[in-house]
Amino acid sequence: MPPEDHSKHKHTKIDAAGDATVNLARALVKIPSITAVNPADKPASARSIDVIADYAAKSGARVERSEYSGGHHKWDYPVENVYLEWTFGKGENDNGQPAKHICYIGHLDVVPVGDAAKWTTQPFDGEIKDGYLYGRGVTDMKGSVAAFITAIEDAVQDLKAQGSVRVSMILTTDEEWAAVNGTKKVLEWLKKEGQAPDAFIVGEPSSQDDLGSHIKIGRRGSLVGTFNVAGVQGHAAYQELFENPNRALALAVAILSSKEWKDGNENFPNTNFETVALKSGDFGASAVIPGKAEALWNIRFTPTQTPDSLEAWIKDALANPPEWAKSHPDADKLKNITVTANKDTASQPYYSEPANLAKSAQDAVKTVLGTPAKLDGSGGTTDGRFVANYFPDAEIIELGLPERGGIACKHHKPEDYLTKGGMHQVDERAAIDDLVNLRHIFKQTLVNYARAEETAPAAEKGAPANATGKPKHPAPRHGS
Numbered sequence: 001m002p003p004e005d006h007s008k009h010k011h012t013k014i015d016a017a018g019d020a021t022v023n024l025a026r027a028l029v030k031i032p033s034i035t036a037v038n039p040a041d042k043p044a045s046a047r048s049i050d051v052i053a054d055y056a057a058k059s060g061a062r063v064e065r066s067e068y069s070g071g072h073h074k075w076d077y078p079v080e081n082v083y084l085e086w087t088f089g090k091g092e093n094d095n096g097q098p099a100k101h102i103c104y105i106g107h108l109d110v111v112p113v114g115d116a117a118k119w120t121t122q123p124f125d126g127e128i129k130d131g132y133l134y135g136r137g138v139t140d141m142k143g144s145v146a147a148f149i150t151a152i153e154d155a156v157q158d159l160k161a162q163g164s165v166r167v168s169m170i171l172t173t174d175e176e177w178a179a180v181n182g183t184k185k186v187l188e189w190l191k192k193e194g195q196a197p198d199a200f201i202v203g204e205p206s207s208q209d210d211l212g213s214h215i216k217i218g219r220r221g222s223l224v225g226t227f228n229v230a231g232v233q234g235h236a237a238y239q240e241l242f243e244n245p246n247r248a249l250a251l252a253v254a255i256l257s258s259k260e261w262k263d264g265n266e267n268f269p270n271t272n273f274e275t276v277a278l279k280s281g282d283f284g285a286s287a288v289i290p291g292k293a294e295a296l297w298n299i300r301f302t303p304t305q306t307p308d309s310l311e312a313w314i315k316d317a318l319a320n321p322p323e324w325a326k327s328h329p330d331a332d333k334l335k336n337i338t339v340t341a342n343k344d345t346a347s348q349p350y351y352s353e354p355a356n357l358a359k360s361a362q363d364a365v366k367t368v369l370g371t372p373a374k375l376d377g378s379g380g381t382t383d384g385r386f387v388a389n390y391f392p393d394a395e396i397i398e399l400g401l402p403e404r405g406g407i408a409c410k411h412h413k414p415e416d417y418l419t420k421g422g423m424h425q426v427d428e429r430a431a432i433d434d435l436v437n438l439r440h441i442f443k444q445t446l447v448n449y450a451r452a453e454e455t456a457p458a459a460e461k462g463a464p465a466n467a468t469g470k471p472k473h474p475a476p477r478h479g480s
């Protein structure tokens, strides 16, 4: 078969420059809103919120801006946030119950550009070429924010027809760094206000390559810590006189890495222990036994574990090593290892039993793209983890743009697809088609959800949500 002639293939059927989602995403990308850890970046954060707040106010939203600080002893920079709310109908149903409320969670802060010389566009110019909108933060996650807010406008008529529905958005400028003065604080405020959204959409990238291939219904947690081993420095030829800390450290790492976790399921990968950095000795001094050794580790864990249970597991594994390690000549040195688990900065896992919202989003993907969306809980941590703490009865899904920037045109897959163009990479970009289709998916999700039969009435909330008696959420996990 002769090769297909791609020269006539159009990258995108839509007029990118005339599209509301693309225009808004572009306006946001042009603001260099790097998380304002440095006060010099604060005005850009505020400007990104201005753009969205103005846009929302014009479409009839209630706008509540907030600035929080003091969330953590180490990260005390002030953070700009905004809460937007649209009420369609009178705000309550015929029985006087509050209207069904669906809330989108997103962020307008971005990570730094990285190696600026490697970008083929200016990171904050918002250039459109070859079917992509380029710019830092377009995938993670300004494009998603633009898609959702324009989707609300598309859905107005359908939502009004449903009688009474409330749609809101929580947007922060503190997700990519400490995340202590952002979403968490706004959720706390929302709860104090007496509001209780029934469902949350976290708009983070949720699929790898193809828009809508995955919808997250949870995320694993993350616990970081160290091993420190003290040795006695000396000449490598007289090892019996000294103590090489590398030996005990290597054995500890081997013991913990060899544990085969089997706590995953169809939604979550198994827990995994990863050694991410090792520090010891001097590569320029081959005859010296080092005086100390250190390992940095990271455990990604399912909702069946807690930071406390993992710390206990590590200590027990070193105190009571497996049979094969007991016969190791350094087995008795394991007890000298100092274990530190940073439980106060651990990210909690969450799992949200799929219900009306997950179904509404899956149906929306099917309607818009004609493809199935798989529910899963893989990937890194997001602000979704905070929701379950404040609103344990709410359903949570995560749905956004593809992590790698999407494939603007399958015939012209960029050569550098794997090494650049994705979120946090140089040349971050989002396919124009994906931006527009995500808006359609969000619109359809809102409409499907508004139409879906009411979930359990307020009085029954907290009761088992399904026939298996499984609660909608596991009990909140507690760190320290």
Ligand SMILES: [Zn+2]
Pocket (backbone or CB within 6 Å): 107, 140, 141, 175, 204, 205
């Ligand atoms: Zn993000």
